[in-house]
Amino acid sequence: MADYTELKRIASQVRRDIIRMVHGAKNGHPGGALGCTDLLVLLYFKLMKHNKNFNMDGKGEDLFFLSNGHICAVWYSTLARAGYFDIKELATHRKINSRLQGHPTPHEHLPGIRIASGSLGQGLSNAIGAALTKRLNGDDRWVHVLMGDGEQNEGQIWEAAMFAPHHKIDNLIAYVDYNGIQIDGHTDEVMNLLDLGAKYKAFGWEVYECDGNNFEELEKTILAAQASRGNGKPKAIMMKTKMGYPVDFMMGNHKWHGVAPNDEQKDKALAQIEETLGDY
């Protein structure tokens, strides 16, 4: 496996961006964004073929969809750091007249965003549609979609989960941010997911599990999933992450799902995350 030093440096900066964006807006969703940073950095800076000169149709490119739109701070930072738009624009997140809306949308024409998300449970269907069109177009690139674990409560997810194997969609990888936490508390208290991987498997998916905060394990898992292309099965990766990673007072605490740090908490968090590429 490759040297992950550079990816770690980028991830560190993205995490600083997230803390600063959410603090700057005085609201937002830092927990899940911090937990999923490694996946987005790995996809955008190593695994995906994509073009920062954004094109909605993305023919010949790998596509990424964020179904749990509330963690968009990580997506905005990753896109900016990958060159889709100026990092200075990150300062406008959640503010009036911004392209960086509270939940992602193509409505304000932000490069990199192909469909709106925020109302949960829709992204898997959207990604399946994009994967179908790739198949019709003879385009052999991949479609990636990230969902939350709390989001698995939504019924539409299971409509989509049934559809994808039936139509043999195997150019699709669905990631579940399995941090075990949703707004009201732990997922097993709010709505027990039981063995989520087994459920996807029973629906006909190829299911993997890995540590979502470990580049090497994550990459190995994604490559294994991609190697199974051709078996007619969509791929699902149960990605165990730590909400709020790596900020000690945020990790594993559902309070940080949707609360912004105050000035003191922001400084305390930033002290734990190295500035590597320069703050925006």
Add this chain to the structure above:
Amino acid sequence: MKKYTYTDKKDTRSGFGDGMTELGRKNPNVVALCADLTGSLKLDDFKKENPDRFFQVGIAEANMIGIAAGMTIGGKIPFTSTFANFSTGRVYDQIRQSVAYSHKNVKICASHAGLTLGEDGATHQILEDIGMMKMLPGMVVINPCDYNQTKAATLAIADYYGPVYLRFGRPVVPVFTPADQKFEIGKAWVVNEGKDVSIFCTGHLVWESIIAGEMLAEKGIEADIINLHTIKPLDTAAILASVKKTGCVVSAEEHNIWGGLGESIAHVLATEYPAPMEFVGTKDTFGESGTPDELMKKYGLKAENIVEAVLKVIERKKVAVS
């Protein structure tokens, strides 16, 4: 007064199905999705001729809308198909976020709209769908009146980029518009010209309005009958031109008077040219089981009801003038 006759009766949903068959042959980007109602939506031919462009989604309408929105990415033109109730009320949030707010080129095609669905009753007879759809920013809303107009509209919306709601029905009704018509989105069709009252009608109520026009002519009343097949964007110019001539208005639609075509026309009148107006539509009520004709009678959507509304609005106009 132009006299309308028909030699054939067909369902508007067959206009959709035959339009889709034609689209399947001429536009390789058109794809169809159906939620377990392929026969009811008359998509059997499209499916047979384009098995790789027809997607059975099962009884899962939310997923169907989401997939359709995703399929636009890469240039496909998805037509979703199920009954009107399951095309709108059941999936409002999916349409709102994945289609309308995201401005995706999805055509939401809805059959069995309104009371004329008949015996299945109120669970299936949606009378609120036009209202829900017209409230979505950027959504085009079309409710054609017969087989030919539905077919022409189906062809036309494939050439328009953006979200469209196309509403049609189940029963067999007269075919009275030309087979070779060109459908222009947002452009009203003048069915008949008259100076005494404007009748603005859509969907199955267009034929009823034509009959009403004949009944009114016998009473010496000349009705200006305008078919607003497109509820959004509304042909404001056609509405104003007619009402400036007649001075009073009746709207006629197979939909709740709240949220329907009539309400949109009332907005035009209130802001641009106030005039007396009466509404023919369902009056804030659910439907029930029955034959289409029984239901249209019971809920006041027949030519007789249009005539009654016209006589009332003409009286109000006289009072307003005096």
